[in-house]
Amino acid sequence: MKLDHEGRRETFPLGTPNQTAAAARARDIHPLLAFHKILAALRKATASSMRRRCRDRRRGSERRLCQTVGRTQNVRSGLQTKPGDFDGLFSEYLKAMKSFPVKFPERYWVLSQLPWQSLRGRVEVTSTSEQPPPEFDPTIADYYRRAPEEYRLEQGPFLLEELRTREVIERHARRPPATVLDVGGSAGAYALWLVDAGYTVHLVDPVPRLVAEAQRRSIARSRQLASCRVGEARALDFADQSADFVLLLGPLYHLTEASDRARALSETRRVLKPGGQVFAAAISRWASALDGLSRNLFQDPRFAAIVEQDLRDGQHRNPTERLDYFTTAYFHRPDELRAEVLGAGLILEGLYGLEGPGWLLSDVSARLADPRRRTDLLKVARMLESEPSVLGVSAHLLVVARTPA
Numbered sequence: 001m002k003l004d005h006e007g008r009r010e011t012f013p014l015g016t017p018n019q020t021a022a023a024a025r026a027r028d029i030h031p032l033l034a035f036h037k038i039l040a041a042l043r044k045a046t047a048s049s050m051r052r053r054c055r056d057r058r059r060g061s062e063r064r065l066c067q068t069v070g071r072t073q074n075v076r077s078g079l080q081t082k083p084g085d086f087d088g089l090f091s092e093y094l095k096a097m098k099s100f101p102v103k104f105p106e107r108y109w110v111l112s113q114l115p116w117q118s119l120r121g122r123v124e125v126t127s128t129s130e131q132p133p134p135e136f137d138p139t140i141a142d143y144y145r146r147a148p149e150e151y152r153l154e155q156g157p158f159l160l161e162e163l164r165t166r167e168v169i170e171r172h173a174r175r176p177p178a179t180v181l182d183v184g185g186s187a188g189a190y191a192l193w194l195v196d197a198g199y200t201v202h203l204v205d206p207v208p209r210l211v212a213e214a215q216r217r218s219i220a221r222s223r224q225l226a227s228c229r230v231g232e233a234r235a236l237d238f239a240d241q242s243a244d245f246v247l248l249l250g251p252l253y254h255l256t257e258a259s260d261r262a263r264a265l266s267e268t269r270r271v272l273k274p275g276g277q278v279f280a281a282a283i284s285r286w287a288s289a290l291d292g293l294s295r296n297l298f299q300d301p302r303f304a305a306i307v308e309q310d311l312r313d314g315q316h317r318n319p320t321e322r323l324d325y326f327t328t329a330y331f332h333r334p335d336e337l338r339a340e341v342l343g344a345g346l347i348l349e350g351l352y353g354l355e356g357p358g359w360l361l362s363d364v365s366a367r368l369a370d371p372r373r374r375t376d377l378l379k380v381a382r383m384l385e386s387e388p389s390v391l392g393v394s395a396h397l398l399v400v401a402r403t404p405a
Contacts (some may be wrong), residue, residue: 017382019086021165022101030083031391032141034192035302042163052267064162065254065292072248073174074150075261076114085221086146087323089163092312095297098233098358100381104157104334113192118329120176121328125288127305128147130208130230131208131351132207132208132232133230133231133232133234133235134228135232135234136206136232137254137256137328139327139328140327140328140329141207141349142204143323143326143327143328144207144210144327145207145209145335146323149186149187149210149329150186150187150189150208150210150213153189155365157355157358157359157361157363157364157365157395158288159365159368160354160355160358160359160364160368160377160381161355161359161395161396162189163353163378164341164354164355164378164381164385164398165190165249165279165281165396165398166190166193167345168279168350168352169190169194169247169279170356172279172349172350172400173245173277173279174244174245176197176198176199176246176401177199177200178197178199178200178244178246179199179201179202179226179243179244180194180199180200180201180202180243180244180245180246181201181202181204181236181243181245181246181247181271182194182201182202182203182204182246182247182249182252183204183205183231183232183233183246183247183251183264183268184205184206184232184233184247184248184249184254185203185205185214185249185253186205186207186214186246186250186296187210187214187217188212188214188218188225188228190201190218190247190249191203191214191225191247192214192217192218194227195221195223195224195225196223198220200226201226202225202226202228202238202243203225203226203227203228203229204229204230204231204232204233204236205230205231206230206231206232207230209228210244210390211228211230212228214228219402232251233248233251233252233255233268234255234260234264234266234267235261235267235268236267236268236270236271238271239271239277240270240271241270241271241272241273241274242271242273242327243271243273243276244271244273244276244277244278245271245272245277245278245279246268246276246277246278246279247272247278247279248264248265248268248278248279249255249280249281250281250282251264251277252264252265252280252281252282252332252337252340253282253283253329253330253331253332254328254329254330255330256315256328256329258277258340260332261340262340262343262344265278265280265340265341265343265346266344268280268344269344269345269346269389269403271404272403273403274403274404274405275403275404275405276402276403276404277349277400277401277402278341278346278400278401278402279398279399279400279401280337280341280396280398280399280401281354281396281397281399282331282332282337282397282398282399283329283330283331283332283394283395283396283397284331284332284334284353284391284392284393284394284395284396284397285310285314285331285332285333285392286311286331286392286393287310287331287395288303288306288307288310288316288326288331289310289311290360290393291360291395292304292307293360294360294362297325302319302320302325302341303320303325306318306325310331314330314331314332314336315330315331316328316329316330316331324371325342332397333392334351334353334388334391334392334397337351337397337399338351338399341399341401342360345403345404346401346402346403347401347402347403347404348399348400348401349400350386350396350397350400350401350402351386351398352385352391352394352397352400353381353384353385353386353387353390353392353393353394353396353397354385354388354394354395354396354397354398355394355395355396356377356380356381356385356393357384357393357394358377358380358381359389359394359395364377381394
């Protein structure tokens with residue numbers, strides 16, 4: 001597999017399979033994802049400092065030793081080092097690492113499994129001992145500890161989910177400058193997008209690993225998050241009437257009791273300014289049944305049993321080892337979501353089915369990559385987004401509401 005400094009594509013391999021697997025087993029994460037995160041974090045951490053140190057010395061292309069793979073490669077490093085002069089390069093690297101204010105979560109730091117042992121003991125590593133909030137369901141916490149949620153929106157039908165979510169937010173949200181709370185913001189996919197658009201954004205998520213990833217991504221950008229913290233939707237650590245709008249793109253479906261969802265919506269109303277908006281996502285009651293049909297999952301009787309419960313009472317549970325069967329959640333009917341929002345004293349502006357039927361297509365990624373077929377997918381999603389008879393065909397529902405002015 002080949003990945004770049006942004007974590008997508010590289011010009012040399014990321015270590016041997018044995019090293020990768022050993023590192024992953026030590027931290028219970030996917031082998032390729034382990035190296036992906038390590039290298040992305042290290043490269044981003046050093047990029048800014050290395051550029052500052054070497055801005056007056058960028059001359060040509062030197063040959064540096066790539067210790068992560070144990071071989072050399074021609075790169076434009078900008079360092080005044082002789083071919084094979086690893087000591088000079090490594091010294092610069094250590095200085096850059098120590099001067100860069102990045103906190104790396106302990107579970108990503110598997111240096112003991114990497115071939116560059118000389119780093120051990122020479123770079124200060126800050127491990128995160130922070131735990132999820134006490135009220136956060138441990139089953140859900142374990143799922144997000146193991147599942148690569150930070151990359152979910154980059155593939156398959158989730159690409160369509162992100163496009164349509166952004167579209168609805170752009171349609172309704174007040175223009176910047178404005179203060180936004182992204183509650184359940186994961187690794188910052190929407191928060192960082194809004195930061196780039198000129199908003200002041202505070203990110204909150206109950207999963208420390210994802211909060212650390214959001215911090216890492218924010219630090220690497222010219223515009224950064226205003227704050228990034230561990231927390232959850234039922235107890236927001238923000239002042240009354242402090243936000244212009246709030247994103248709840250996850251909390252409502254992970255709060256499986258109606259009383260907890262009511263608490264989250266009450267907290268949202270508390271922190272919103274008069275006339276402030278909330279964008280709250282839910283998963284459709286019929287999502288798992290449609291997903292199973294699309295991906296031929298009903299051949300597994302365990303999945304069939306999961307779907308039966310989903311349809312019966314909306315309580316999604318996954319007793320299997322398969323991450324793609326998701327985790328503990330509540331799947332809404334559209335009328336339930338509407339009633340919960342109105343019950344919180346909010347004024348409904350719109351209730352939308354996000355993806356329409358397009359998410360069920362096996363080639364949705366290819367269609368989105370083709371301009372004409374992408375237009376068709378988005379057009380049909382818009383045409384059906386508010387039609388009550390087909391709202392539940394979408395995997396996700398998105399409600400837009402506001403507080404009284």
